[in-house]
Amino acid sequence: MGAHIPMHAGPVQPLNTAIAGQNAHGCPASGNTAVIGGVAGPLRRSGLPRQRGGDAGAVGAGPVFSAAWATGGMPASCLAWARLSRRVGAKGTPVARPREKEKTMSTVIKGGTIVAADRTYEADILIEGETIAAIGKDLKGDKTLDAEGALIMPGGIDPHTHLEMPFMGTTAAETWESGTFAALSGGTTLVVDFVIPGPDGMLAALEDWHGKAKRQASADYSFHMCVTGWSKQHFDEMEKVVARGINTFKHFMAYKGALMVNDDEMFASFQRCAALGALPLVHAENGDLVAALQQKYLAEGLTGPEGHAYSRPPEVEGEATNRAIMIADAAGVPVYIVHTSSEQAHEAIRRARQKGIRVFGEPLIQHLTLDETEYFNRQWDHAAQRVMSPPFRDKSHQDSLWAGLSAGSLQVVATDHCAFTTEQKRVGVGNFTKIPNGTGGLEDRMPVLWAKGVETGRLTPNEFVAVTSTNIAQILNIYPQKGAILPGSDADMVVWDPKLSKTISAATQKSIIDYNVFEGFKVSGLPRYTLSRGEVVWSEGQNSQPRPGRGKLVERRPFPAVSKALSQWKELTAPRAVTRSAEHMPIGV
Ligand SMILES: NC(=O)NCCC(=O)O
Numbered sequence: 001m002g003a004h005i006p007m008h009a010g011p012v013q014p015l016n017t018a019i020a021g022q023n024a025h026g027c028p029a030s031g032n033t034a035v036i037g038g039v040a041g042p043l044r045r046s047g048l049p050r051q052r053g054g055d056a057g058a059v060g061a062g063p064v065f066s067a068a069w070a071t072g073g074m075p076a077s078c079l080a081w082a083r084l085s086r087r088v089g090a091k092g093t094p095v096a097r098p099r100e101k102e103k104t105m106s107t108v109i110k111g112g113t114i115v116a117a118d119r120t121y122e123a124d125i126l127i128e129g130e131t132i133a134a135i136g137k138d139l140k141g142d143k144t145l146d147a148e149g150a151l152i153m154p155g156g157i158d159p160h161t162h163l164e165m166p167f168m169g170t171t172a173a174e175t176w177e178s179g180t181f182a183a184l185s186g187g188t189t190l191v192v193d194f195v196i197p198g199p200d201g202m203l204a205a206l207e208d209w210h211g212k213a214k215r216q217a218s219a220d221y222s223f224h225m226c227v228t229g230w231s232k233q234h235f236d237e238m239e240k241v242v243a244r245g246i247n248t249f250k251h252f253m254a255y256k257g258a259l260m261v262n263d264d265e266m267f268a269s270f271q272r273c274a275a276l277g278a279l280p281l282v283h284a285e286n287g288d289l290v291a292a293l294q295q296k297y298l299a300e301g302l303t304g305p306e307g308h309a310y311s312r313p314p315e316v317e318g319e320a321t322n323r324a325i326m327i328a329d330a331a332g333v334p335v336y337i338v339h340t341s342s343e344q345a346h347e348a349i350r351r352a353r354q355k356g357i358r359v360f361g362e363p364l365i366q367h368l369t370l371d372e373t374e375y376f377n378r379q380w381d382h383a384a385q386r387v388m389s390p391p392f393r394d395k396s397h398q399d400s401l402w403a404g405l406s407a408g409s410l411q412v413v414a415t416d417h418c419a420f421t422t423e424q425k426r427v428g429v430g431n432f433t434k435i436p437n438g439t440g441g442l443e444d445r446m447p448v449l450w451a452k453g454v455e456t457g458r459l460t461p462n463e464f465v466a467v468t469s470t471n472i473a474q475i476l477n478i479y480p481q482k483g484a485i486l487p488g489s490d491a492d493m494v495v496w497d498p499k500l501s502k503t504i505s506a507a508t509q510k511s512i513i514d515y516n517v518f519e520g521f522k523v524s525g526l527p528r529y530t531l532s533r534g535e536v537v538w539s540e541g542q543n544s545q546p547r548p549g550r551g552k553l554v555e556r557r558p559f560p561a562v563s564k565a566l567s568q569w570k571e572l573t574a575p576r577a578v579t580r581s582a583e584h585m586p587i588g589v
């Protein structure tokens, strides 16, 4: 990159320190009279924190191109945030989260144990309307929900889904209707899906995604935007996307010739993210190497699904992860690595975090529990159904990922739910590069993580909550509206019954896909009830049905605490020209 890039060496802050003293809308806590252990007073909904409009000059590296849009690093105007602020309304009540004031029935969840990311305690929860009104002993409401013997946890957040994604010449078969209902049945109350821009750009694609989700979603939803190239249009649209409540932009370093971006494009987009207070997400695999390896194995006659795994070795992921982190550091922006699947990638994240670089890592439930032997199955369908990128790894990588979750070097467990039918997968018979990449997991993430993580002692129940909801809510800047059980938070909760058990099977799943990669897994620990904004939307044994159109869009503001802190540090440590008086200059040049 040419320019000197200052590395910062501050201590890594635990995720939850960033939110101390805030209420459910990120407001200072002083105006909120609701307390745990007593009946809540009125919640103050004004006084949203002042958000910073930009962090110009925070970037140490020189421009790649000369035009402002070409680098993404122009001085950020306050426009994006100002537009969002206007939508937030005069008193600061977010338009995105309308709180209807009509008189609604109240509900008390009784007899359960609340498990939060930071502690476990016994208390009742009073829900009024869509939010938690109070937490304490002997609360009374119009209705009671029995949580005797159960744990009450924040509803899960899956930050990585691709519902009805157009990809590799087809469209992921899991619909918004089936996918979001499957999510609720497994305890996940919010999904964050990736908008893929087509030829008409980001805003047109966003409309498309809004339409599909609004009509069909039973669960709440939010969006990430993908950056699949770089131009003035990308530069301009990103600001508008942020103004529409999206604070995350995904970059694919793989899928050469399709979604892949190069280093200079990624650097430009990352700088734009820094200026807008947005977080770049990265699919980290070296796309050039993958493409070359694919051709090599095909030429050698290795055409089956195992070729998919061979052409995407862990080194390809480790190299790209490290590169993405370094590019983000050069651009002065935190970065989030999606589907971290290998020790090589985890090592790059761990090393960077120890240097104080702001990077987050997201293993998938599939990579934690399934391994590469799936690709050597004699049944072509079985192996192809498991083709996803990055591929499943050998078991040693699983130990690394589990360790990362308990050590805190990896923060979030997601699914990358991108489910194709067996018929769709069969397009790749004779050529593994044509098998649509993606697997399912939305419905099974929480039960499988509980069974393989908590039941084995690899995770505490509190860590389970952290990695399934609280951490990602903080990263996405929606905590504690989501990801928390606190007065004022949305009443998104799962009443988790550790005694309920089942054997996972495609025959009984809510997903409409004809197979399940976790087929035969025995899990104990399942939702007795799932609540979305105060309503029971899944009830074990009650034949709950999808409720298309019930899900609401969750908009997210830019400049979470981590972005602000990093911008501040980068500004402080940015390269500065040395002022030299004439006497210190060479004479006669
Ligand atoms: N992961 C995968 O194989 N498919 C979905 C697209 C992506 O995230 O790479």
Ligand SMILES: [Zn+2]
Pocket: 283, 338, 339, 389, 390
């Ligand atoms: Zn990906």
